[in-house]
Each structure stands twice: as structure tokens, then as C-alpha cells.
Amino acid sequence: MTSVLLLVGGILLVVILALVYRIFTLVSIAKGSTKKRASTSNKVNAILFPIAFLLGFGAIFWYSGIAQKYFLPEAASAHGSEIDYLFWLTMAIIGFAFFATHVLLFWFPFKYQYKESRSAYFYPHNDKLEIVWTIIPAIVMTILVISGYVVWNDVTSPAPSEALNVEIMGKQFNWEVRYSGNDGELGRHDYKKIDGTNAMGIDFRDPNSIDDFTARDIHLPKGRPVLLNIRARDVLHSVFMPHFRLKMDAVPGMPTKFWFTPTKTTAEMREMLSQEPAWQEINPETGEPRYKNFNYELACTEVCGGGHFAMRKVIIVEEPEEFDKWHNEQESWASKNKDYLSSKGYNVLELALSED
């Protein structure tokens, strides 16, 4: 039934278009406009350009004002503010270029629309102009490259040696997180050791593994450098922490790194957001203002299969003391999985001994 309706509708549409087509043709013949170089349509099209310009830029200015409140809050990492600054600086420059070129691009069609009485100006080239508008963009680009280079160098510099080691491993379709424990060293891993229990393939032949622990949420201390050791065990994933302006692919067989310093605790961020109208809106699901349940989040940004869009993890940034308290309360993976380890032939007693 629906398909019959669709078919009839389609045929009707074609018939209507055919009629419109005929009418357009006949009218233009009747008016004799086919003989003229440019008809009324030329004027209509010409005037539509400035109109489109005004409406278009009006809409951009209007909506940019509205959209801001849904942008990410102020960066929560040290390098994040630098990236934001660079971003908005570049946006200002290209915004200006976009606007200025469009003023001309949408004004000229109107101004120089066809007139019988006029003829176009034969102006094939002007080398001075070409040089000017080659050099100006070149200078602007140089400035942007240099400032980008400074920030990039800063972000990708080696992590300080006292940085907290955290391991993040992507898999279909969630993240596993491991902390290095009191020794500050992550134990080795081996993908052949992975199974249903030992999801990260922690290798317990390495003594550094013994005090390592895993966690559900990612806890981070404010103000201390954190080194993320990133890997994947099946396909590509990508660690994206939008609030920290941080992204790095997780690659099977090739560990990657990213280090940064969180600058705002989750509580401070909630406090800050409570001042913003958009965050005071009530979330219909919880019945509370949105800022109350604000959380830093980790998302996957490299397509990894059907569950790609759901690889979420919560990040909790705390004051260093709170973090240390949490850290010391955690039980090591080894002590939680004694039975598993002994079934794999490890001497559990020995492992436990070397823990202190």
C-alpha cells in the first residue's frame, strides 16, 4: 500500500515538475527574454546575494551568542588553556578573513550585475597585488605556525619524572585503568597473558606488577603531573578527555603517551559551573540542576566497532590529599585475585611477601 502511494506521489511530482518546466519555457519565450542577454532573473539573482549575506551573517552572529553556553567549560588542565587561547586567536583571524572576503564576494555580484550599457573592465593581471596578497597570508601563517609550535612543543615534551603513572587500555567496548601502586612503576604486560580475568594482561613475573591496582573511575590529583600510558588490545581506540583538551590514539602493539596537569578538581568545576545559567537548568532525568552532577568524561574518538559511541569513563579530579587517601585505600589486583594467580602457577605467598 505504502509503495503504491509512494509511486503515485512520485509520478505526480514528475508531472508537476514537467508542467512547471513548460510554463517557465513558454513564459520566457512570450516575454522574449530568451533573446535578451540578461532578463529579470538576472536582477533577482543579483539582489539575492547581498540578502543572503545579511541573513547569513546575521544568523551566524546571533547563533554564536547562543551556542557559547553549550561549549565546553574553561579548560581543566594547564596546557588546555594554551590550546584554547590559540584556538580562539586563530578563529578571530580566520573569522575576519571569512567576513572580509564574503563582503566582497556577495557585494560584487550585485554591484556588477549585467547592464547593457556597461562593459566589463579588461583587467588581466596586476603583479603587485598578487605579491601583496601572497605575502600577507604568508606572514599570518608564519605567526600561527610559530605560536602553534611553541604550544605543541610544550604539550609533547617528556613528562617530568615525578609524574603519576596511570595506564589506560582501550578494548571493545570499554576502558581498563591501572595505577602503578606505591612503587610508582607500572608492571609489564603481555598480550598473551590476557584472559577473562586478567583483562589487561598484567605480567606478574615482573615484581613491579604486584602492587598495581585497577580502578573503575579514573582518579587524578589536582596540580600534579599525570602521565597516561595508553594502549589498546584489539583495534584502534582514542583517549579523548574533552575537558582537559587531551587526545591520543590507543594503538595495539604500540604504546602511546600523554602527560598533563589537572588544574581544577571536579568539585571546583561544579562550583564554577553553578554560576552559569546553562548549567543551572534542571536536568529532567535527575531533577537537579545540571552542574550538580557534572563529571569529567573520557570518550573514544577512533571508530572501533558497534559500541564505539558508548566507551565512557568518568574522571574524578581531587585535592592531592583526597587523592592520596583514595590511593592508599586501594587493594592491589594481585591480592584481589589470589586464587586466579595460584591457578596460573604463581606462588601467591611469595607475591604477597614482596608487596611490602
Added chain:
Amino acid sequence: MSTVDIDIHNTTDAHDHHDDHHHNENFFTKYVFSLDHKTIAKQFLITGLLWAFIGGLLSGIFRLQLGFPDADLTWLKPLLGDWIGADGKMDTEFYLAAVTMHGTIMVFFVLTAGLSGTFSNFLIPLQIGARDMASGFLNMLSYWFFFLSSVIMFISLFLETGPASGGWVIYPPLSALPQAMSGSGLGMTMWLVSMTFFIVSSLLGGINYITTVINLRTEGLSFAKLPLTIWAFFLTAVIGVLSFPVLFAAALLLVFDRSFGTSFYLSEIYIGGEALPNVGGSPILYQHLFWFLGHPEVYIVLLPALGITSEIIATNARKPIFGYRAMIGSMLGIAFLSFIVWAHHMFVSGLNPFLGSVFMFLTLIIAVPSAVKAFNYITTLWRGNIIFTPAMLFSIGLVSLFISGGVTGIVLGNSAIDIQLHDTYFVVAHFHLVMGSASFFGMMAGVYHWFPKMFGRMMNEKLGYVHFWMTFIGVYLVFFPMHYIGIAGFPRRYYSFTNFDAFSTFTDLNTFISIAAIITLTAQLIFAFNFFFSIFKGKLAPLNPWKSSTLEWTTPRLPGHGNWTGAIPKVYRWPYDYSKPGAKDDFIAQNVPYSETPESNLPMEQELAKFEKEDSDEVKKVNE
């Protein structure tokens, strides 16, 4: 002749469509396995347009999911079958399959084959004054390899396990391991086979274009007198010939990894409950190889559009293109630089940070020749006498999209900023404007402009205007808002955003985009109608409807095999003598000698005119 033609009093010359046919042609050699570049061009065009509708339909489907995440999609079941679950929800892997196929189809089948295939084929011989391509046979093969590739890709859409789904870039290991997603099974195999044929088609085409431009230019047509269209097609072909083989290599290694147990891209993988034996490979290697084609590919789709636009803007502004040499120079610059910026797609892939800064530097350099091009277009409009044909409108639209999409490339090319924006909707906004929409506009402009030469009839202008304004406003309404969504951090290739607090905003905007997309897509039906209806019922085209100066308009209304009935015209001047002071008309065709236009010659051209005289005197003597 049908009745429509009777009431049309246009001048068409009467002697053109009877005598110049080879009567030994049958239906097959004329329309199917044709060796004629014009027929092959039309084959590419129509196949490309059909693909455009399939690619558009797919985007409509996944935009429904994004715009209306809670909607019941049961009504799509007749089309999508089990991809819509019993609860009326779209399958998450199908979403990725649709995105992947949409990207593949649009980039390769529509904007590479549909654009270069059509216009390089159609215009190169006509604008350089050649009777056909250097090798008609290779040219025919080029189309039929494309056809074969199309058939395979099309069939893969209907596989039970779905077509390839890992994104149009098909990064391994996802694309290498059928365990990772169902689309990486047979669908991926067919993708690889199809793309292999596609690459063969592109190479055959490209080699032919290059050879033809170098060898078959008519007398007098030096490279410094070539229309910018030909320059653009020529450089595009060079880029393609140099970069497609690298994609072929990448695909071949992927085939080995998939089927023969090699480890080019695979290392230390645990999936589906087992540890795979592969060690030592690198997924990053694939990314390097892919983007070595992938980045030049965006210029493969863009340069022909820019070439077409240069031609159309000059013709309809009735002015020479401003800075002809600067235009060629910037195209050469872009073509060269396009090979050494690929790693800007890999800033956060784990690439060495030092390499990242080198690629940032090289990437931002590309902005300079691109800016020069934009300024030159705008200056060409300045003090013109502009006629708004639909082709002209699409060309001006292209310049706007080229700028608005291009400037955000400066943001993304900055490695520090790209940390945040990589793989977000900001990227989707950027490349849809600069590559997707701009090239698509170039293609539309080309169709409207050269339709009279292709089919001997005119398309309806009014419908063209409606089509332009709906499409122009439409693409901005669809793609501009994606910048906001991208700044807010929304990742691309996401089936839904409801899982994250950070991405739970902008739901209204996403609905708005989807509605705008569906309207814009529907507006393309106006074009489809206009195109197919005009082939049969359009009014007969005059010989030179746009009063253009290039050689194709010196052919008969519907050029037969061999293009010109008599001798091939000789070229004396550059293609942009529009509104030359002193000239009788507001254009002088390329085949008009300077000696016939003393009233408008510049001093140097007056000298050339003398030589022309001597030359032709000599020829006369020899003939006697």
C-alpha cells in the same frame, strides 16, 4: 523532432547533425562500448549522478538517527530489513556501515569518477583541439573498470553481514579482523576488490589525460594558452597517477594481513577471546600509506572543480580571469604541497611530535596558494558585467564554500589545536564545506555549463536558479552548525550522544541539521528532473550559448566522432579575451588570429599579428 522544439526560434545551424556520423556504428559500439570521449564522459556522469543519489540517501538515513535519536524507525524496515531492530532502533553497526559507504561513495565514486571522469574526458579533447583521447581503448577500459568497481561496491550494500563499516579510511586492525565487526568480513573484502578496480580505472584515465594534454594540443596551443580547466585536469591526473598506486599498495598489504596471515599492520592483538599470533606490524604504517593518497585525494576532487569554476566565472563575468599565471602557479604549488602534508591527519596517532611540527609547518603553507586563488576569483568579479547562469551561481557558491571550509583548515592544520578538534564534528564541518560541497558545486556548475555541448539542448534556467539557492542555503544550514557541535567536542562516527553528559546538549541543533539535510537532499530531485527531462525535451542549444572563447564552442551543436567536421581550428590567443577594449564583441575566441583583430590588439599582439601573416603566406606558398 518533438513538439517542444517547434515553438523555439533559436538559431541552430542546420547542417550539423546529419553528415558526420560513421554509419557502421551499432548500438553497442555507439552507446555501450564506445571509444568516443564524449560518450565515455556521459557514462561517467550518469553513473556518478546515480551514485550521488545513493550516497545522499545514506546520509539521509544516518541523519535521521542523529536528528531523531528516539524516533521509531520501523517504517524504514522495508528498505533496511533487519538493520532496524524489533524496537524500531537502527543497528549501531549499520550506522557505521552507512557512514562508511556514504564517505566512500561520495569521495571516490561521485567526486573522483563523477567529476574528473566526466569533465576531463569531455573537455580535454574539446578544449585542446583534439579529435579524441590519446587512446580511446584505454579510455573505454577506464570506464568499464569503474563500472565493474561500482557493481561490486553496490552489491556489497546488500550483504547480510553488511558492507565495509570501519570508516572510509578503513583503518586496520578494525578493517583487518572479521571478529571486530561484521562489516569487516565479506563487506570489507568486496570494498578492497572494488577499490582495486577503481584504482585501475583511475590510473588508466589519468595516464590518458596526461598523454593527451601533452601530445595532442592543436597547433598554437602552448601550455601558456591552455584554459585553466585543462591545467586543473592535467595536474589532477598527475596527482592521481602518483598517489593512487600507494593506496593500491596499502590495500594489497591489508589483503595479505586479512587473508594470508601476514603482519604488516597487526601486532599483539587479543580479540574474540584469543591472542592472535601476529607481532611486529604497525597500524600506523597503514595510516601513512593511506593518507599519502588520502590527502592528495582531497585535491583530486577539488582541483577540477576549481578549474571549472575559473572558466565559468571568467565567461560569465565577461572578464579575463584575474592573474592567469598566478592561478597556474598556485595550482602547481597546491599540487606539489599536497604530497607532503599527509601526516596532519595523524597528529595524535602516536606520531613522533617532531614530525608533527614539520607537518604543521607544511600544512599551513598550503593556505597561501589557496588564499591567492580565492582573491583572484573575487577580483575577477570586480568590475565585471555579470550574467547569472545557473553555472555562474554554482561557481560563486563554490568560491564561498572554498573560503568558509578552507579557513578552518588553518585551525585543524595547527597540531596543537588539532589535539582537541581531531575526529570531532569540527572536522566533519570543515571537509564537507571545502571538499564535499565545494567539489559538488563545481560538478553542478560544470553540468549546467556544458550540458548544451553534451546533449545539444539547454537545461531550464529557472529550475536551475531554484536548485542553486535551495542547495546553497541548504549546505550552509547543514554544515555550518556542525562547527558549534565540534567546538563542544562531539566526536564523529557516533551513533548517538546520549551516553555522555558532555555531549548531551545541542539536541535541537542536531534535529535542525537533519531537517535541513533532508530538504537539501530533496531539492536535488529538481536537478535530477531538469537534467533528464532536458536531455529529451530541452530547447535546442545555440552553438555558443554563453559566448565563450574556448574551442569546444567551435564544434557543431552535437559534435560527432572526431569533434570537428573540417580541419581542427588553430589557436592564436589565450582563452580569456573577454571585453577587450576596442573589440567588436565582448569576447574573442581562441581561434581568431590577431591579424583579424587589429582594433583590439595590444602593442605586443600587433607584432604577433605580423608573424601570423608571414606564416600563412609561407603555408600558401608551400601549398602552391
